[in-house]
Amino acid sequence: MKSILSTIIPLVLSAILAISCGGEKKSRSGARSDVQDAAVKTYVAPGDLDEYYMFASGGHSGQVYIYGLPSMRHISTIPVFAPYSATGYGFDKESKEMLGGFTWGDAHHPSLSETDGDYDGRWLFISDNANNRMARVDLRDFKTKQIFGPIPNVSGNHCSSFVTENTEYVLAGSRFSIPLPRHTYEKIEDYATKYKGVVAGIKVDPKTGTMSLGWEILMPPFNYDLGDAGKGPSKDWGFWTCYNSERATGKLEVTSTQKDRDYVVAVNWKEAEKAITAGKAKIIDGAKVIDPKDAPGVVFLIPAAKSPHGVDVSPDGKYIVASGKLQSITTVFNIEKIQTAIEKKDFTGTEDGIPVLNYDAVKDAEVNVGLGPLHTQFDDQGNAYTSLFVESAVAKWKLGTWEVLDKIPVSYNIGHLSAAEGDTKHPDGKFLVALNKLSHGRHLNVGPSQPEASQLIDISGEKMSLLYDAFTEPEPHYAQIVKADKIKPIEVYPKEENKNPNAIWDIKDSKITRSGKHVVVKAIAVRTSFEPTKIEVNKGDLVTIHLTNIEQTTDELHGFGLNEYNINVVVDPGETKTIEFVADKPGVFPYYCTNFCSALHQEMQGYLLVKP
């Protein structure tokens, strides 16, 4: 049956395409694909499920977007660093407190939690470049559970959130060096000496995933750009790239691009832990910060080609691949050679007391991948894939032989790329997504504000082939692609698990109580009414509504929109949320269910009466 289908589908599709191509189908310029091959490989029939989840960071939208692969369909959005009225995120008391008063974040690099170097499907971490935070999404219910930060001393948390082999730590660091502690003033002219960078490991509780302060390392005022945690032989190490080792200020475009080499920072986090246990750290803004001068053996610098961007560790943990974005080479370092050079003290200098390793002693290869190399991912055949921003292409090359095997153009200006489980110990191969920065109108014209373009590439064969274009919300900086069966989410919050002391399950238990100027409402939402349907308060009262959705059926969400009070909360089946506001506007305000629930959804409403 399957083989008949696989014959028929291409025939039907090619017929359809032949008709449509002959008809009105318009196209824009740029990379093309073999239409029949691509259609069959990406078509997910109605009712069928995608094979992979892709969690793409939403950049300055602050959110995480979930796509299904190979269809590239956008399935859902997880709000993280910005309020999202669609799910009521940032409107109820708990999520509002979690956002800490910020209304946006710059969601950069997502990282799935790992056990023994492979995705374990428990949590997704994501960094906030803007407000120095780190968030954790629980993949049991796809909800943001913790926003940690602003992380003390970390400024511009860009080189983050890569996890160590068993999710002991999530890496963090400063893209923008500042005087420390935060809120200190120093003249910009003193940048080279008085401003400091930091690289850090945020500790993760192995059971709950709760993040807390781990270790921090005081670094020279360079711009720490990207990172990766080691695995296998390099599992005790964290790596970061940096640009601006010139310690320049002003127009960095010029001032920070004068040297031919900047650095990869290598931190042995086991040594960092030891230094902290030995009491070698000082406390800055509540965090334990190690000054490398006080604790030799913790951090080293490795010279790397001009203004390196991505640094990626190979699946076997042996190679550390750093891409110099202003040159045409990607440099491969070898963890054994790094360790030997450290043992032999094969140093060529120091930066603020940090030893600089001898480049020639630790490097395995300079791979001439092409112009503007940024990031590297891996497949299951020992190949590496490097994104080339300037060249708008992906280069495929072989680990060990360092031979460039293939190149595919993308549209346009690729930033990150993400392969199926491509940063784990066991990549899947199969698919790679090019997360392009510019789409240049490769879509229906939507005016000047154009979306980003994410392109699905088949990497199962010798030659890469382009399969699909998707236009993604701003702005995917990196993504994680994980086999769907590794994640096992719930669809309903079981009643038994709801431990909220204010939850009620029977409309008879709904009540309104007043103590002084505080009115507390225990409320229920169920098809198709709220209980109570009337809440009467006095102007100036503090109103707290604990709303429980007592449904136990999938997708029976209920919303609570309160007109003109700027409130919309959505409560999932079995969930209780708290809405709190001061009734400062007198009059009568309807509240209603915002999330369509049933045939009588329109009737699901009530009134808040505020007496003047």
Add this chain to the structure above:
Amino acid sequence: MKNFLETTRLFFETSLDIRSRVLVFVAALVLVPSYFLPLWNMTLYSNQFLEGLSLDIYTYKLEGTKTPERDDLKEINALNHYIGMKPLVDSDFTEFNWIPFVIGGTMLLCFRAIVIGKMDKLVDVFVLFTYFGIFSLWSFYYKLYQYGHTLDPTAAVKVPPFTPPMFGHQTMANFEVYSFPSAGSFFMAAMPLLLLAAMYLSKKKHSVK
């Protein structure tokens, strides 16, 4: 006539042979599964519920299929409230109190027949259990009738009174409803058949007269 009464009297006085007693014992045993297997199943299919909302009726409880995604009984009640049907709750079914008691009693009567070993004791169990079975079926039908005929007049959706199907298929609004006896009922139906067989075995041997 006299002859018939005499034959009947003699039949009632017939002793049960060992095969009959074993069969009566088996008949008592087949009632045991009715304590844990459902008697009846109703399944409601619609476009939203392609896999069906399923309700099992036991001798002592109602139970909807429960998955982490849904509790079918809760869902059926949620949907029924739109037409003003009373929620299906265990406490409304007095049957759940006395049916398990009656089944236990029937088993005791079987043991009585085995020990005393007389045909008339067997006839007692057979008649009482058959009466119980027919009464239960009527009671179940009447329950269905009542649920469909005592609809809340203030319900959002007004439907003419109806009786949900007891046996077979019926289309109700957007639902295809299927209602059939389940394993528990088949065991219960096997019981009187086994008793008949037991009677037949002993009768054959002793009705020479």
